Amino acid sequence: MNCQPPHLDAPFxxxxxxxxxxxxxxxxxxxENIRSFFDLDYPHFELLFSIAENSDPAKHLVRELIQQYPHVKAKLIVGQIEAGPNPKVNNLIKSYEAASHDxxxxxxxxxxxxxxxxxxxxAHLDNGVGVITAIVAGRNAETFGGKLESxxxxxxxxxxxxxxARFGNPCVVGKSMLFSRKTAERFGGIKTLARYLAEDYMxxxxxxxxxxxxxxxxxxxxxxxxxxxxRDFWSRHLRWGxxxxxxxxxxxxxxxxxxxxVSGIAGSWATSQLFDCSWAPVLFLHLVFWCINDLILQMRIGKELSLSAPLMWLTRETLSFPMWLHIALGKTVMWRGRKLVLQPGGLLDPKWGQADA
Amino acid sequence: MKQLVLGDFHIHSTFSDGKLTIPEIVDLYGSLGFGAIAITDHLCESHSMIGKAARYIGHTLTPASFPLYIEILKSEADRAMKQYQMVVIPGVEISKNSISNHRSAHILALGITQWISADKDALEIVREIKSLGGLSVAAHPVWTRKREKQSYHLWDRREELKSEIDAWEVASGPYFFDEVLHSGLPMIASSDLHHRNQITSWKSVLHCKRTQADVFMAIRNQELSFQFYQEVNNDYPRSTNAPHLVRSPNSDTLRNSPHNQGDELPTPAP
Incomplete structure (x- = not known):
């Protein structure tokens, strides 16, 4: 990651x-999340909100904000097109087609x-750039689950x-994903992605x-x-995993x-065998070093570090192996009220793309 | 109107073990004046050990990558036609790999936009290609003269398969196969390109219009000849056993053709 975007002086x-x-x-x-987009300082943009059903409670919120910001070009689009089992892509297709800009x-x-x-x-746009994504920073966590998520x-x-990304396999996160529609049409547009669970990665x-x-x-x-x-923390990371x-x-x-x-136990055991010393201090130093590194990362990305941060770190690390096991033992995920079955390569089984009873 | 079309019908992209992306392949061949190409990435068996290994290292198409592959091929075919008047044919190389060379077979399925399982028998695969309107080619069916895994299965069954397979590779890369040349089987020559520098190789020259259907007809009717395409400043080895050969459109005989080294072919870019 660079510290500054390369073209901050671009004619936006x-x-x-x-x-x-x-x-x-x-x-x-x-x-407030949506409001922050109405408050964007950018010369030319439009907001297209997609909801699948008319009864969605988000509808009133969006309408209210659209009224509050008459100078911002914004539209609420209701309804979805079933292009595949991925509900998010289905929800987006109408907006994607209605978008005024490339x-x-x-x-x-x-x-x-x-x-x-x-x-x-x-400001990151350049020749040869296909998509710009971002690292997601967890902020404003209030509960135990939220702090773990963060x-x-x-x-x-x-x-x-x-x-x-450093090893040439960058992972795109759909929370922030900028691309040209003209370029996306070269792989069939977002409709092509409706058959995958991770439309962003694809x-x-x-x-x-x-x-x-x-x-x-x-x-x-x-x-x-x-x-x-x-519960949401576990379910989301199960899905991502x-x-x-x-x-x-x-x-x-x-x-x-x-x-x-696992790396600490393996490393401390190997060290104890090689140098004929006790494994416990090596493991302790390893854990402390790892924890400090992660807390620095947490502070730089999350912009906050509470007193409970080391405890949260320890809990997360402790949960990582049981979570890995849980991930390994299944191939279904629950997402947006649907039970979805994952096939190799991230494909979704179309037969399973129905709403769960 | 019929014209001479320089073609290469066995090319790999980054969707399997090739080093060039599909747009790079289109630009490479388009800028060199080719009239028709087929991009044929590996599609390996799902159950064999070699097939699984290929999947783990990303050297094969999978049911997950196949839809993207086809979509990109479609859009690049449109671009190639507009920009270079070049036909881009979607295809796959169905790769049945076994420890035994005699159980290994590589079948090119040209003009295919649907997934074909490589787990079936070769005969079933060839018939499925035909039923989908595609053209089947036995890829490097004999010893390839290279230190690599060989695939003799189709050649071992050539009597059974000769009425089913549309063409057999008589050359792959810089190597020409006498066994195929003298077999009386319908032939085609391609590069099996994985890297940029493998462009120097045997190619097919067809006499047809620049459409997929006409290219297929020319291959089926064997209205083609073979040309060693030498890129300037490329010292890639070339087999010495093969003269420049041409199959006369109206004859079953193969003959040397001095005028086949021809000035009617596009000149490689300097």
Whole structure:
């Protein structure tokens, strides 16, 4: 990651952006999250909110905000097109087709941004760039589950995302994903992605296959966490983990070796055998060093560090192996009220894309 | 109107073990004046050990990558036609690999946009290609003269398969196969390109219009000849056993053709 976007002096008025926001339900903090997009400091953009059903509680929130900001071009689009089992893509297709501009930014509802976010994002556009994504920073966690979520995002995920990008396998996160529609049409547009669970990751794969670059923007994009139940934390990371497993089985299989405890135990045992010393101090030093590194990462990405942070870190590390086991033992995920079955490569079984009773 | 079309019908991209992306392949061949190419990435068996290994290291198409592959091929075919007047044919190389060379077979399925399982018997696969309107080619069916895994299964069954397979590779890369040349089987020559520098190789020259259907008809009717395509400043080895050969459109005989080294072919870019 660079510290500064490369083209902050670009004539942004020449790069109008259609921001697509898929919504489902009025989750915690959603109004302020959405409001932050109305407050963007950018010369030319439009907001397109997608909801699948007319009864969605997010509808009234969006209408209210559209009325409050008459100077911002914004539209609520209701209804979905069933292009495949992925409900998020189905929800987005109408907005994608209705977008006025070539540059499309897909941004999830739990993202809360600074006014200069769009400028700093677009400032990464360059020749040969296919998609610009961002590291997600967990912010404003209130509950135990939320703090765990925040720790997970700001340490484990951030670390792996940067590492994967360095090794030429960048991972695109759908929470903030900017690309050209004209370029996306070269792989069939977003409809092609409706057959995959990780439409964001596959966008990155498609761009790489076209010989284009995947860029991680210089600033992490903040996700408002708030009061996040433990159940949601587990279910989301189960889903993300099963995506990782289906996309790269070998990398998933060796994932625990790169966790703090397994590598620490293996390393301290090896050291004790090699140098005929006790393993316990080596393991202790390893844990302390790892913890300090992760806390620094947490502070830089999450912009906050509470007193409970070391405890949260320890809990997360302790949970990582049971979670890995849980991920390994299944291939179904629950998402947006649907039970979905994952096939190798992240494909979804179309027969299973129905709403769960 | 019929014209001479320089073609290469066995090319790999980054969707399997090739080093060039599909747009790079299109630009490479388009800028060199080719009239028709087929991109044929590996599609390996799902149950064999070699097939599984290929999947783990990303050297094969999978049911997950196949839809993207086809979509990109479609859009690049449109671009190739507009920009270079070049036909891009979607295809796959169905790769049945075994420890035994005699159980290994590589079948090119040209003009295919649907997934075909490599787990079936070769005869079933060839018939499925035909039923989908595609053209089947036995890829490097004999000893390839290279230190690599060989695939003799189709050649071992050539009597049984000769009425089913549309063409057999008489050359692959810089090597020409006398066994195929003298077999009386329908032939085609391609590069099996994985890297940029493998462009120097045997190619097919067809006499047809620049459409997929006409290219297929020319191959089926064997209205083609073979040309060693030498890129300037490329010292890639070339087999010495093969003269420049041409199959006369109206004859079953193969003959040397001095005018086949021809000025009617596009000149490689300097």
């Amino acid at each position: 008025g020449l790069f109008p952006v259609s921001i697509l926001k898929p919504l489902k339900g009025a989750e915690n903090g959603i109004k 540059l499309i930014l897909i941004s999830d509802s739990n993202i809360r941004v600074e006014a200069n976010y769009l400028k700093r994002l677009v 720790t997970y995002l700001n340490t484990f995920y951030a670390r792996w995302m940067v590492l994967a 966008t990155g794969v498609a761009m790489l296959r076209l010989g284009l670059r995947v860029i991680i923007m210089s600033d992490p994009v903040p996700q408002f966490i708030g009061s996040y139940p433990m 099963r995506i990782r497993k289906s996309q790269a089985e070998l990398a998933f299989a060796i994932e625990p070796l790169f966790g703090c405890f």
